[in-house]
Structures are given as structure tokens and as C-alpha cells.
Amino acid sequence: GGGPGPRPPHSCPQRPLGARERRDMQREILAVLGLPGRPRPRAPPATARLPASAPLFMLDLYHAMAGDDDDDGGGAPERRLGRADLVMSFVNMVERDRGLGPQEPHWKEFLFDLTQIPAGEAVTAAEFRIYKVPSTHLLNTTLHVSVFEVVQEHFNRESDLFFLDLQTLRAGDEGWLVLDITAASDRWLLNRDKDLGLRLCVEAEDGHSVDPGLAGLLGQRAPRSRQPFMVTFFRATSSPARAPR
């Protein structure tokens, strides 16, 4: 705060950092990593959980993102990441089936708790990923898989739905089905405390509703590495100002 002109040189600490200083510096550096603090996971340690689908997918993304960390100067970003600087995957909390039985239409619903989304982040893309195995019930017919956002549920009539995406595939196909749910992000950012409901419907070529399970779409009862999850890509909307130490 003094006037311009060289200030008397400070004598810097010449000794190695003490344990407390080292811990303070580490904590500050971890704050640079954007780790607000140490969350208390409610499940076993990370390494035991790794084979689950979402962590596997995110680890894949991490390697892609870490790969272009060094040339931040703007090389071509990894395609899926675009300019995202935060990616969150959400495991679904509740899964409801309206499947077996004569009444149509059949559907499968997933509820996601989005309360952890940090403020100040803008969604650049959002996907719902569900694994599909070859259907053992339907010959290799064409199927139309559509996903809707459940905007409002009513106890005495059908829920209000908002169409998000449609994919056409063969009953014998296998692999991850990626459905684009970005269009729902405006609504969920406005009311974070409300769970996001997604409804999945499958129709055959003739327009009849098909049970998603019979079509080969796996739900929560699938092996951990193939359970459905949602992934959202964010871009910070305001640059965080670092408080100088």
C-alpha cells in the first residue's frame, strides 16, 4: 500500500516448510482443484466401487480431459467434452416400471436427485445412458425408443410429459444407448430441489407399446457396470475469483 518504488527486500523463510505450513499449502492447492472440502461418501471406498457404470464412463472422460490439460492453449478439445469444465454423473435413485401386464402403454421411469448441482454453472449438454442387450422376445424388429421429462405428476390422471429425444434401433442391437436430455436442463436449473423424472417408452414399428425390459433395456437390476446413469456437462458462467492468501 505504500508509494511506488522498490520496497525493502523481505527476508524469506529459508527453512523447509513446517508440517502445518505444508498442510495449509496443500489445502490451498486442493482448493485450486475446486475441492470444496472432503465429502463423506456414504458408500465403500472409491476403489471398491470403481466397476460401476458411471465411474467407468467418467474415468474414461477424465483421461481424455487430463490428456488435454497441458495444452490448455486451445488444441481441439475432446469431442464429448467440448468446452466443459465440470462433468457430473448422477445415479438414479428410484426406478418405476409400468411394464408387465396387459395395460398399455408400457414405460420405465427414473428419478434423479440433482440437488448437488453447483450454482453458477451453465449446462452445455446432458445425456441419459442406458445399456441395451439383444432382445430375447422380439425378432429383429425395428424399435423406437423415446425419452420424456416428467414435468408434473397428477394422482388422478396422466403426468405432464415433455418430449426430449427419440432413437431408432433394432431389437437385436447391444450397447450403450445415449439419449440427449439437454432440453430439460433449463427447467431443472430453475428448481433444483425437485427430482428430475425421465420416462422411457418403447414402440414397435406398428406403433404398439413394448415393455422396455422385454426390448432389452437394462435398469437398476443390471450388473453394476451396466446400470443406467445420467451425465451432465457444465461450463462455469463466472470465473471464480481466487482470494489471495
Next chain:
Amino acid sequence: AARPLKRRQPKKSNELPHPNKLPGIFDDRHGSHGRQVCRRHELYVSFQDLGWLDWVIAPQGYSAYYCEGECSFPLDSCMNATNHAILQSLVHLMKPDTVPKACCAPTKLSATSVLYYDSSNNVILRKHRNMVVKACGCH
């Protein structure tokens, strides 16, 4: 007899050194006074040491580089380069004619990425751009 007065030299200290003329590390003005010259240090933060591997999936640790030593510029030279450089660069942007560009403003910054579980079991991948000093002005 009255002695003629000496003409006083104008004091130079009111002039801020022009950034291009800041003394560099090889300038003996640093060394010869025995002060510790600014050097780059590496601090490896091991998540294992911190006992955080039950929620951090990747990486296993994080290399932070920072400068420590005597740098000749008006700001507090005891801060680490990351803070140091960003703050100095910000102040220089705000007052370019009063605060020179820091001699160890980062010349190369890179991003850091970290993958971790939050408390609801969601997996989060966070990338911070321009956060880690890979090479700073002094070296």
C-alpha cells in the same frame, strides 16, 4: 569559507523500473548480496497422504510448482507463484502504469482435472483452467 553546495542527484527511487529492465535471475545484483534468489520448487500433494483416496478416484496426487525467494517487484515476494502470479497480473492489468508486470508472471499455465465422489455418490469430473504454473517468469 563557504563550500559550494553539491548538486543533489535526483533520487531514482521514485521511478518504477520499466518492466523490460527488471533485474533478472542472472543479474548479479541478486546474487552478490547473498539473498536467496527466486527458485522454482515442486510440492507434490499426495491424496493418499491426505487419506482422501476413498473419495478421489483420479489422479493419485498433484504436482504444484511454486517460486520462493527474492524477486524484485513491489508486491510481497513471499507468496507462492500461483497466488503471486495471478495477483500481480491482475493488479498490472488494473494499473499498468503504476504496477509493472510481475517478473515471474506465469509464462505457461495448465489446467488440472480431478475425478471424485461427492457425498451423494455422484461422480464429478472437474477441470480448472489456467490454474497450475508450469513455468514462471523467473526461470
